[in-house]
Amino acid sequence: MSVQIQSLTRRAPNASRKMLDGVSLTIEDGAFVALVGPSGAGKTTLLRTIAGLDGPYEGTVLVDGQVLAGRPMRERRIGFVFQNYALFRHMTVARNISFGLDVLPRGERPDRGAIAARVAELLELIQLPTLGGAYPDQLSGGQRQRVALARALATKPGLLLLDEPFGALDPIVRRQIRRWLRGLHDQLGLTTVLVTHDHDEALEVADRLVVMQNGRIVQEAAAETLDAAPATPFVMEFLGEALEFAGRVAHGRFLPDDPNVLSFAVGAGDGPATAYLRPHEARLVAGGGAARAIPLTGGQGGLRRLAVALGTREVEILVLPERLGQAGTEGLGLDIGRARLFRDGAPLAGAPPVVTGQELPRVTVG
Amino acid sequence: MGGPSRRGNAVLVAATYLTVLAVLVLPVLLVMVEALRTGIMAAWRSLLDPDALSAIRLTLVVTLVATLVNTAGGIMAAWLVTKYRFRGRGALVALIELPISVSPVIAGLVWLLLFGRQGWWGDWLDRHNIQIAFATPGILLATLFVTFPYVARTLMPFMEQQGREAEEAAFLLGAGFWRTLWRVTLPDARWALLSGILLTTARGIGEFGAVSVVSGHIPGLTETMPLHIETLYNGYQTVAAFTMAALLALIAMATVLLRSFLEHDFRKASS
Numbered sequence: 009m010s011v012q013i014q015s016l017t018r019r020a021p022n023a024s025r026k027m028l029d030g031v032s033l034t035i036e037d038g039a040f041v042a043l044v045g046p047s048g049a050g051k052t053t054l055l056r057t058i059a060g061l062d063g064p065y066e067g068t069v070l071v072d073g074q075v076l077a078g079r080p081m082r083e084r085r086i087g088f089v090f091q092n093y094a095l096f097r098h099m100t101v102a103r104n105i106s107f108g109l110d111v112l113p114r115g116e117r118p119d120r121g122a123i124a125a126r127v128a129e130l131l132e133l134i135q136l137p138t139l140g141g142a143y144p145d146q147l148s149g150g151q152r153q154r155v156a157l158a159r160a161l162a163t164k165p166g167l168l169l170l171d172e173p174f175g176a177l178d179p180i181v182r183r184q185i186r187r188w189l190r191g192l193h194d195q196l197g198l199t200t201v202l203v204t205h206d207h208d209e210a211l212e213v214a215d216r217l218v219v220m221q222n223g224r225i226v227q228e229a230a231a232e233t234l235d236a237a238p239a240t241p242f243v244m245e246f247l248g249e250a251l252e253f254a255g256r257v258a259h260g261r262f263l264p265d266d267p268n269v270l271s272f273a274v275g276a277g278d279g280p281a282t283a284y285l286r287p288h289e290a291r292l293v294a295g296g297g298a299a300r301a302i303p304l305t306g307g308q309g310g311l312r313r314l315a316v317a318l319g320t321r322e323v324e325i326l327v328l329p330e331r332l333g334q335a336g337t338e339g340l341g342l343d344i345g346r347a348r349l350f351r352d353g354a355p356l357a358g359a360p361p362v363v364t365g366q367e368l369p370r371v372t373v374g
Numbered sequence: 375m376g377g378p379s380r381r382g383n384a385v386l387v388a389a390t391y392l393t394v395l396a397v398l399v400l401p402v403l404l405v406m407v408e409a410l411r412t413g414i415m416a417a418w419r420s421l422l423d424p425d426a427l428s429a430i431r432l433t434l435v436v437t438l439v440a441t442l443v444n445t446a447g448g449i450m451a452a453w454l455v456t457k458y459r460f461r462g463r464g465a466l467v468a469l470i471e472l473p474i475s476v477s478p479v480i481a482g483l484v485w486l487l488l489f490g491r492q493g494w495w496g497d498w499l500d501r502h503n504i505q506i507a508f509a510t511p512g513i514l515l516a517t518l519f520v521t522f523p524y525v526a527r528t529l530m531p532f533m534e535q536q537g538r539e540a541e542e543a544a545f546l547l548g549a550g551f552w553r554t555l556w557r558v559t560l561p562d563a564r565w566a567l568l569s570g571i572l573l574t575t576a577r578g579i580g581e582f583g584a585v586s587v588v589s590g591h592i593p594g595l596t597e598t599m600p601l602h603i604e605t606l607y608n609g610y611q612t613v614a615a616f617t618m619a620a621l622l623a624l625i626a627m628a629t630v631l632l633r634s635f636l637e638h639d640f641r642k643a644s645s
């Protein structure tokens with residue numbers, strides 16, 4: 009099922025603050041989209057609005073080209089999974105799962121046998137075939153999560169909405185459930201919208217990311233595009249650790265304010281600019297300046313962490329272990345040739361295309 | 375190190391038991407002893423007196439109706455106050471608790487002021503031949519007022535902690551308002567609800583002050599059990615008075631026991 013949202017605005021109750029501010033978004037049929045952003049960005053509000061929860065809004069929300077407001081829930085074909093699962097504590101797992109079928113009007117309700125068969129099928133799907141008689145309190149977090157999913161899937165929705173579904177799980181279970189969910193999405197041909205504040209999670213599971221900030225969509229793109237061409241410094245910083253270098257563009261080159269950072273060629277007009285890059289994209293060049301490098305403990309993805317003392321500040325970069333030899337030597341310069349350039353919060357046209365086929369392994373820094 | 379404080383604890387525990395014994399258990403025991411002083415048959419016969427039977431019947435009817443009405447009203451009030459944020463919510467919460475802090479006599483007087491012969495609507499009621507004060511409807515109104523807070527008050531903390539999510543989940547799965555209330559919210563809150571219903575019942579059966587004002591004390595007609603006890607006692611019918619009192623005490627104790635039993639069960643279920 010597809011979702012079209014046009015200039016959606018919602019205000020907080022008893023306040024003029026906008027929780028959503030002119031949001032427009034199209035989600036294609038079969039897509040797996042993650043809404044990401046810091047808390048308070050409006051992700052959950054957007055998800056709840058699509059589901060038809062909460063009060064009035066301005067703008068249009070169409071699901072499969074139709075307005076949902078006023079139509080009975082069972083016709084909407086939306087499955088929703090809450091952050092804290094919201095299972096019915098006084099019902100068994102089986103009764104939880106069959107709830108959406110049990111409350112159908114008599115004419116549409118499958119008979120008991122069919123409901124029991126559907127529950128068995130879903131229990132199989134969530135890999136808990138023996139737990140139909142258990143109560144939610146007796147389950148682990150990961151099991152509850154899967155029961156909540158089965159409950160949402162019982163009525164065969166076309167659109168699955170998930171609000172921070174992995175928030176309360178430990179990292180290993182989290183990763184397993186994430187993969188399993190992605191498999192389920194593909195297997196059942198769902199359209200899935202997932203809210204998360206964890207960009208790693210979004211990058212791993214979703215086809216497209218929608219980055220939100222202050223009730224607006226900042227950027228909507230595939231994961232690689234977001235990393236290669238972030239629309240704002242915020243997106244750059246939200247998606248991982250980023251180093252920031254102020255400077256200016258003059259005569260086709262970016263000239264960092266710090267003399268120990270090397271300049272590089274750009275195709276942009278003269279004026280002030282700020283460069284952002286990931287710690288693993290920076291490189292040390294012998295004889296390029298007066299910086300010193302000090303090895304730090306720790307690293308990421310096989311890379312080692314170095315502290316680089318520039319003129320007025322210190323930055324941390326990630327390098328291949330064989331380059332650790334540079335540590336301790338003096339007279340180093342920092343090459344930031346792979347940085348994204350911004351001017352006044354917008355990407356600078358003509359900034360060099362980001363190198364593809366990177367020689368370094370791609371690391372996402374948490 | 376632990377010696378003196380342990381001894382202190384023991385003294386405290388003993389003092390508590392003694393106090394409970396003296397203040398709570400002893401009176402009830404004395405009532406029983408007094409009721410049975412001339413033998414169990416005499417006590418039994420006193421209960422079969424027509425005025426006594428009438429008092430028991432009136433009490434049961436009034437309590438039943440008051441409990442039913444206040445259970446429905448209490449559920450709605452608790453639900454509204456805990457699941458929604460609206461203007462005047464705080465005032466509504468305070469109003470729900472008002473009957474607990476207001477003297478029951480005042481509650482009774484208010485109904486007299488409204489429905490009594492000299493009251494605001496007295497003339498109109500008189501002309502239409504409707505009897506509220508000094509009749510069963512008045513007693514019912516007074517009991518309703520006094521027992522209103524109990525279901526709402528026991529449900530409110532539970533519903534607050536319940537949150538909205540389970541109800542929203544039910545709504546998204548296609549359940550309407552009543553079905554959600556009936557199949558999701560109330561079954562989950564069943565122990566709190568039962569506890570509130572029992573409290574309402576106990577309070578309704580025992581209510582004296584408010585009922586006393588609006589009842590008019592007509593034996594065999596507008597006397598509830600507590601009022602009848604007073605009439606009997608003032609008429610030096612000691613055995614009958616204490617037998618009725620013992621019956622009332624037994625009902626009250628059964629309610630309290632059932633309630634603490636339920637609460638124990640509830641705590642076990644929620645831990």
